Amino acid sequence: MAHNTTTPQAPRRRLSWNDPFTRGILYQVLILGVLGFCVWYLVSNTLHNLAVRNISTGFDFLGREAGFAIGETPIAYTPSDTYGRAILVGLFNTLKVSVVGIVAATVFGTVLGIARLSKNWLVSRLAGLYVEVMRNVPLLLQLFFWYALITEALPGPRQALHPVDGVFLSNRGLKLPALQGDGLSWILLGLALAIVLVVVMAHWARRRQELTGNIFPVARVGLVVLLLVPAAALLISGAPLALDMPELRGFNFVGGLTLSPEFAALLAGLIIYTSAFVAEVVRSGIQSVGKGQWEAAQALGLSRSRMMRLVILPQALRVIVPPMTSQYLNLTKNSSLAVAIGYPDIVSVVNTTLNQTGQAIEGILIIMAAYLTVSLSISIFMNWYNNRIALVER
Amino acid sequence: MRFVQTIACGVALMAFGAAVQAGETLDAVKKKGFVQCGISTGIAGFSLADSKGNWSGLDVDVCRAIAAAVFGDASKYKVTPLTTQQRFTALQSGEVDVLTRNTTATIARDTTLGLMSAGVNYYDSQGVMVKKTLGVKSAKELDGAAVCVQPGTTTELNLADWFRAQNMKFNPVVINNPEEAMRSFTSGRCDAFTTDKSQLAAVRAAQATPDEFDILPEDFSKEPLGPMVRQGDDDWFTLVRWTLNAMLEAEEYGITMANVDEKAKSDNPNIQRILGVSGELGKGLKLDNKWAYNIIKQVGNYGESFERNLGKTTPLKLDRGLNAQWRNGGLMYGWPVR
Numbered sequence: 251m252a253h254n255t256t257t258p259q260a261p262r263r264r265l266s267w268n269d270p271f272t273r274g275i276l277y278q279v280l281i282l283g284v285l286g287f288c289v290w291y292l293v294s295n296t297l298h299n300l301a302v303r304n305i306s307t308g309f310d311f312l313g314r315e316a317g318f319a320i321g322e323t324p325i326a327y328t329p330s331d332t333y334g335r336a337i338l339v340g341l342f343n344t345l346k347v348s349v350v351g352i353v354a355a356t357v358f359g360t361v362l363g364i365a366r367l368s369k370n371w372l373v374s375r376l377a378g379l380y381v382e383v384m385r386n387v388p389l390l391l392q393l394f395f396w397y398a399l400i401t402e403a404l405p406g407p408r409q410a411l412h413p414v415d416g417v418f419l420s421n422r423g424l425k426l427p428a429l430q431g432d433g434l435s436w437i438l439l440g441l442a443l444a445i446v447l448v449v450v451m452a453h454w455a456r457r458r459q460e461l462t463g464n465i466f467p468v469a470r471v472g473l474v475v476l477l478l479v480p481a482a483a484l485l486i487s488g489a490p491l492a493l494d495m496p497e498l499r500g501f502n503f504v505g506g507l508t509l510s511p512e513f514a515a516l517l518a519g520l521i522i523y524t525s526a527f528v529a530e531v532v533r534s535g536i537q538s539v540g541k542g543q544w545e546a547a548q549a550l551g552l553s554r555s556r557m558m559r560l561v562i563l564p565q566a567l568r569v570i571v572p573p574m575t576s577q578y579l580n581l582t583k584n585s586s587l588a589v590a591i592g593y594p595d596i597v598s599v600v601n602t603t604l605n606q607t608g609q610a611i612e613g614i615l616i617i618m619a620a621y622l623t624v625s626l627s628i629s630i631f632m633n634w635y636n637n638r639i640a641l642v643e644r
Numbered sequence: 645m646r647f648v649q650t651i652a653c654g655v656a657l658m659a660f661g662a663a664v665q666a667g668e669t670l671d672a673v674k675k676k677g678f679v680q681c682g683i684s685t686g687i688a689g690f691s692l693a694d695s696k697g698n699w700s701g702l703d704v705d706v707c708r709a710i711a712a713a714v715f716g717d718a719s720k721y722k723v724t725p726l727t728t729q730q731r732f733t734a735l736q737s738g739e740v741d742v743l744t745r746n747t748t749a750t751i752a753r754d755t756t757l758g759l760m761s762a763g764v765n766y767y768d769s770q771g772v773m774v775k776k777t778l779g780v781k782s783a784k785e786l787d788g789a790a791v792c793v794q795p796g797t798t799t800e801l802n803l804a805d806w807f808r809a810q811n812m813k814f815n816p817v818v819i820n821n822p823e824e825a826m827r828s829f830t831s832g833r834c835d836a837f838t839t840d841k842s843q844l845a846a847v848r849a850a851q852a853t854p855d856e857f858d859i860l861p862e863d864f865s866k867e868p869l870g871p872m873v874r875q876g877d878d879d880w881f882t883l884v885r886w887t888l889n890a891m892l893e894a895e896e897y898g899i900t901m902a903n904v905d906e907k908a909k910s911d912n913p914n915i916q917r918i919l920g921v922s923g924e925l926g927k928g929l930k931l932d933n934k935w936a937y938n939i940i941k942q943v944g945n946y947g948e949s950f951e952r953n954l955g956k957t958t959p960l961k962l963d964r965g966l967n968a969q970w971r972n973g974g975l976m977y978g979w980p981v982r
Binding site: 330401406421502605606608 | 728729732733736752753755756757758778786787788789790792795797800801803804805807808814815816817818819820821824825827828831832833835874875876
């Protein structure tokens with residue numbers, strides 16, 4: 251092949267209608283032009299119409315005082331703060347429910363997906379039933395159901411369920427004691443140290459196994475380290491640590507941590523709905539791994555859980571990750587249904603804002619930009635992960 | 645859903661906004677043969693659909709009155725039910741000709757939305773409703789309470805302002821859907837439910853056991869509710885404003901649906917001018933001289949409309965209160981038709 255002397259030369263390009271390359275360029279320029287014109291027309295026409303109608307435009311309103319209160323504020327916020335900060339609160343609320351939702355739906359969905367392939371007839375049928383029911387009931391309906399269940403079935407704050415000291419369950423949500431004081435930062439410091447220790451240990455155990463074949467119980471030892479190190483850090487530092495107990499004062503509980511009914515209902519709905527899809531993704535991924543792989547793993551004498559973890563799942567992941575990305579994006583976007591049950595996510599806050607300022611177009615642009623940014627971030631991360639686990643061909 | 649509709653309205657504003665130009669609403673309405681009114685999606689007494697889909701209420705009556713003034717036929721109107729979040733965009737984009745939808749007149753709305761309040765057809769105030777079992781007699785006892793409220797209204801702002809002024813805390817539960825917001829309140833998720841007092845009365849009347857609820861005496865705000873039109877169309881603005889005034893003047897001079905033909909023979913010069921027997925006041929509005937006669941004959945005067953929709957014989961059982969004629973200690977003061 252290397253000595254082939256009759257390599258055909260590419261024909262010289264000429265400006266001719268018959269040249270497909272030229273034609274291609276021309277069409278693309280044409281389409282781009284038409285698109286550009288449409289965008290320009292829409293933007294300039296909108297601006298003109300807004301000006302004619304004396305509707306104010308621009309993003310100046312973000313710096314004005316918002317004046318409305320928000321029920322759940324991950325960052326400090328009062329009605330005297332600006333619209334910009336209110337929208338930020340909404341964004342954080344969206345991120346909060348999305349991140350927790352994605353992690354929980356992944357874990358729960360994976361377990362379900364594996365359960366659906368179980369050899370136990372009852373387990374696999376129950377998982378199958380769950381998937382079919384949850385996938386086919388609209389999410390909005392599920393949200394109303396969970397919200398109604400929480401607010402109707404649970405008692406009022408004065409009759410709150412009170413199983414342990416400091417824990418209250420009522421239609422105002424779940425109230426838990428919160429940790430307070432300097433000791434908290436020592437515990438967190440200890441936890442960080444413990445995590446580093448576990449990572450190093452896992453690395454060492456892997457090398458040892460590669461060299462000697464001996465298996466080190468990383469999971470069990472790791473758990474002990476995660477519990478002991480923070481506790482030791484707290485004891486050694488001697489820093490004070492107090493419990494902020496919730497108590498009923500007036501109409502509501504004061505102090506402690508709150509899991510609000512709105513957040514709980516939205517989270518439950520998103521997890522239960524999305525995990526059904528995740529289960530199907532996981533199931534199809536596992537089934538895509540050839541039967542021979544199971545048999546080979548069995549021939550090595552691995553236990554069933556090790557077979558799954560070491561042989562099957564790594565191969566299944568290549569099939570699982572791309573559709574899983576879509577599910578993560580769906581979950582994030584579906585969180586905007588929050589407005590129906592009163593969770594102050596970004597859509598809810600921006601809706602209030604645009605209604606009070608009348609700046610609908612700016613408001614919608616903010617929502618679009620927020621979701622685009624979040625979605626692209628998830629997408630980029632998942633693509634990076636997908637490339638990392640892709641089949642390495644040697 | 646609602647969110648999608650808001651976007652759709654926005655897109656309509658972008659793409660087709662140019663079709664509606666200032667100053668020609670009356671011509672456009674005459675040409676299409678009916679007036680298109682934006683109304684609320686369902687508040688008893690103001691705008692509520694019956695089982696046949698016919699809308700009635702104080703706000704619908706304003707729409708019918710406009711139709712009667714323009715066409716001499718109160719049935720030549722169509723309504724578009726709008727949520728609090730859709731209403732302004734719908735009017736801005738020309739989807740409706742007038743908003744007759746218990747909307748509070750505020751300076752921000754008159755100056756930044758490109759809209760204009762054309763008058764007041766109901767003087768309201770924001771209040772709070774609680775369950776009697778809560779044992780609260782005043783809103784000042786509500787420190788720390790959870791309050792259900794609908795988003796995107798002046799209500800949300802007044803609530804925050806009021807609690808701030810009293811140096812009290814509250815926890816808002818903001819729910820878009822009115823039925824869902826009310827269900828949250830009745831189920832006990834919130835200690836209190838807040839909106840305009842007329843709406844509270846409407847919501848309470850719709851409950852299975854209205855006696856279980858108390859509307860607290862405090863007024864959180866002034867809520868002058870009335871129709872809104874687009875800025876820059878003076879003819880249309882004037883027409884809507886004087887439609888309201890004609891209904892008020894008719895009540896003051898005792899002209900009703902039943903006696904309007906009788907009254908047309910009256911010697912009272914005021915009544916003669918209102919009913920178009922003398923003068924040419926209709927011309928200035930670019931309408932038939934019988935415009936006010938048609939309103940009163942087909943829709944009635946303001947008092948009749950009030951009693952029919954909100955008064956003692958209705959489930960709402962509202963007093964005239966601030967909405968009584970000025971001679972009876974209320975704020976309703978029709979400008980002279982002369």
